[in-house]
Amino acid sequence: MDENVSMKCGLEIHVQVDTKSKLFCRCPTNYNEVPPNTNICPVCIGHPGARPMPPNKKAIDIAVMVAKMLGCEIVLNKDIYFQRKHYRYPDLPGGYQRTTVPVGVNGNFLDVGITEVHLEEDPGQYKPDLGVVDYNRSGTPLIEIVTEPDMKTPEEAREFLKQLMRLFKYIGHLRGEGTMRADVNISVNYKGIQGNRVEVKNVNSIKGVYKVLKYEYIRQKNILRRGGEIKRETRAYMESQMITKAMRSKETADDYRYIPDPDIQPIVLDSNWVEEVESKMPETPMEKEKRFMEEYGIKEGDAKVLVSDLALAEVFEKVVHELGVDEKNINLAVTWIRNELRRVLAYNKIDFFESNLKSEHLTELIKLIIDNTISQKIGKRVIEIMVENRGKKTPKEIIEELGLTVITNDDVLINACEEAIKNNPKAVEDYLNGNKVALNFLMGQVMKLTRGRAEPKKVVEILKEKLKDYS
Ligand code: ZN
Ligand code: MN
Numbered sequence: 001m002d003e004n005v006s007m008k009c010g011l012e013i014h015v016q017v018d019t020k021s022k023l024f025c026r027c028p029t030n031y032n033e034v035p036p037n038t039n040i041c042p043v044c045i046g047h048p049g050a051r052p053m054p055p056n057k058k059a060i061d062i063a064v065m066v067a068k069m070l071g072c073e074i075v076l077n078k079d080i081y082f083q084r085k086h087y088r089y090p091d092l093p094g095g096y097q098r099t100t101v102p103v104g105v106n107g108n109f110l111d112v113g114i115t116e117v118h119l120e121e122d123p124g125q126y127k128p129d130l131g132v133v134d135y136n137r138s139g140t141p142l143i144e145i146v147t148e149p150d151m152k153t154p155e156e157a158r159e160f161l162k163q164l165m166r167l168f169k170y171i172g173h174l175r176g177e178g179t180m181r182a183d184v185n186i187s188v189n190y191k192g193i194q195g196n197r198v199e200v201k202n203v204n205s206i207k208g209v210y211k212v213l214k215y216e217y218i219r220q221k222n223i224l225r226r227g228g229e230i231k232r233e234t235r236a237y238m239e240s241q242m243i244t245k246a247m248r249s250k251e252t253a254d255d256y257r258y259i260p261d262p263d264i265q266p267i268v269l270d271s272n273w274v275e276e277v278e279s280k281m282p283e284t285p286m287e288k289e290k291r292f293m294e295e296y297g298i299k300e301g302d303a304k305v306l307v308s309d310l311a312l313a314e315v316f317e318k319v320v321h322e323l324g325v326d327e328k329n330i331n332l333a334v335t336w337i338r339n340e341l342r343r344v345l346a347y348n349k350i351d352f353f354e355s356n357l358k359s360e361h362l363t364e365l366i367k368l369i370i371d372n373t374i375s376q377k378i379g380k381r382v383i384e385i386m387v388e389n390r391g392k393k394t395p396k397e398i399i400e401e402l403g404l405t406v407i408t409n410d411d412v413l414i415n416a417c418e419e420a421i422k423n424n425p426k427a428v429e430d431y432l433n434g435n436k437v438a439l440n441f442l443m444g445q446v447m448k449l450t451r452g453r454a455e456p457k458k459v460v461e462i463l464k465e466k467l468k469d470y471s
Pocket of ligand 2: 014120144
């Protein structure tokens with residue numbers, strides 16, 4: 001970044017609530033799973049005279065919960081009415097979108113001010129390239145979060161969104177990054193000259209927001225540097241070319257001709273309602289991190305990694321309790337979940353949920369290692385197979401099937417040690433001359449001969465014993 005230039009970024013983030021039915025009618029919200037224009041009725045496609053049902057209670061509850069978790073003050077004992085926001089686009093058959101006034105205001109998340117949180121309905125889907133409109137999505141509840149222009153770099157905005165999506169996972173009932181759409185507001189200051197604010201509409205991924213900010217930063221800076229003026233306008237993000245393009249000069253609130261929707265009773269939140277929502281509120285990721293460090297005595301780094309993925313955090317706790325809460329078991333659970341399981345999931349490009357593993361799989365695996373039925377090395381192999389099989393087999397079944405148990409039989413180990421000694425006279429000589437590393441080499445050879453199944457302690461004993469004969 002150039003020291004003569006600074007930028008300010010604010011976001012308007014939309015995410016769907018996973019209610020079964022839409023905001024004002026009983027049509028289902030599984031718009032992606034059914035043929036176009038089948039999940040629709042006169043209410044959600046805006047037929048004149050169609051009477052909306054009272055707004056979906058779950059959608060309101062989740063809006064309140066999101067506002068609460070973002071540190072907002074909830075708007076209490078006041079009409080929270082739906083407004084009609086008018087604009088013309090093929091995805092909006094009624095000519096207006098129904099959107100509430102704020103449910104919560106004045107929040108703060110990661111040092112970014114939260115201006116407001118409100119509830120609204122999703123429009124349909126217009127595909128200009130195909131000339132097709134599908135109204136299945138129309139009327140699905142959305143939560144919108146409006147931030148203050150407090151983010152100063154593309155990296156900061158990206159981190160904010162990542163943390164916000166993680167918070168959504170913790171809250172549940174939200175469809176998260178897959179349905180996220182953000183409007184990105186950005187203005188640039190060049191050597192004290194403040195450019196106008198530009199809005200980039202409908203960016204549908206975190207990566208997209210990051211690219212948009214990078215691009216706009218340079219575009220606006222270059223215009224200001226040449227003495228030009230930044231137009232106050234709305235732009236579109238061209239994902240394939242990774243650029244933004246002017247759409248229209250910016251609408252003002254007047255252009256939308258907001259009016260309260262006369263067909264919908266306003267929502268009035270009281271303290272009982274908010275308390276009921278609070279009683280269902282989950283632990284935040286930050287709270288969980290802190291609790292993991294206090295309750296299990298694990299390091300901050302380990303807590304951060306485990307908590308970064310709610311599913312892993314939950315399985316970690318289950319495994320610890322299944323093994324019995326003590327320091328040794330906790331350390332093993334950290335090693336096998338934080339390190340090994342994550343490694344294997346990343347290799348298979350799946351998340352924990354997709355692996356079909358349950359805490360019992362991991363607990364059993366760790367027990368087999370504790371009682372020395374298998375070595376650590378074999379344990380790594382077993383966890384790989386478990387994930388590849390998507391949890392169809394237990395660790396015990398895998399090691400029995402593949403004959404992976406530790407070899408403790410003396411005769412087999414003695415034979416392997418003798419062979420390793422016979423085949424590696426140089427290492428034997430080194431060892432006899434006082435080179436301790438040579439013993440590790442011989443040990444490695446025995447492991448190779450036994451395909452990693454020899455019990456290490458016994459191998460060392462036997463090797464030392466046998467090597468005495470050579471001195
Ligand atoms: Zn409907
Ligand atoms: Mn909106």
